[in-house]
Amino acid sequence: MSSPEHKQKIWQLIKDIKVGMLVTLDDDVPHARPMHLVQEEYDGTLWFFTRRSAEKVAEAAGGHDVCLTFSDQEHGVYVSLTGKASLTDDRELIEKYWNPFVAAWFPQGKHDPDVALLEVHVQMGEHWKAKESKVFQLYEFAKANIKKDAIPNLGENQKFGG
Template sequence: MSDAKSSRSIADIAERFKSIDVCMLVTKTGPDAAIAARPMSNNGDVSKGDGTTFHFATDDGRIDDDLKRSPQCGATYSHGEFYGSVQGVAKLIRDRNVMEEHWVDELEKWFENGLDTDGLVLIEVNPQRIAWWEGREQGELTPGG
């Protein structure tokens, strides 16, 4: 890959992330803050304004504990020649009204009881740094910066 630079907006990159359903969400885990990654759907829900993504999970797994311990996280996206990386801060949301705003029916394949699933939580990832690569182009964005 060359060092050719290209300028794309956060809205451009957010649109790419939106078109890639599954990312690898990375957290710090355990007392030693080891790295853990797991596939998560972004449900096509990516803010064009700042690249914020939204992911549903349940609070009975490790991801909930990880994000309570440290909200720092990352996500990686890949499709064809496009690769993206997000470094950000996560927030766990349990407010049903907010979850309803981000829910899509396709999530019922993972959460049989929909929004009534025990322990359902919405993970909002607010990016602090977004890096991307596509072919010979690459760039880095700092939302809000």
């Protein structure tokens, strides 16, 4: 788990990315697919619309861990989050998070019995944020290659939870 301040930091890193890759296990084989955030704030739980009949629902059932990754190469932001997924058909939450983007994926509307929300309770993760330009990063790589004992300093890296 993380502090309220750290949750705010995670949200600042991922809120503009919007689309993360959800990784589940299909038997013992990782399976990733893009998922679009639907919330406007983060308290340790991430929300995604899904079809109740989707493979990811069965793969995440039974308290299995899932992983979500977010990446923004332009700004040097990389986030990996691990947690437990569960399915809900809470009508109040569906109403709260429903929007035109989601509606495009569900032509029968929000009352379609196959519409559900995937809820991911984040338990641990890691994030990286480059603090400098690409030119500076290239300089750090070159310096590390010249000075065989130097490691490139590309910015912030922090683990949490677990």
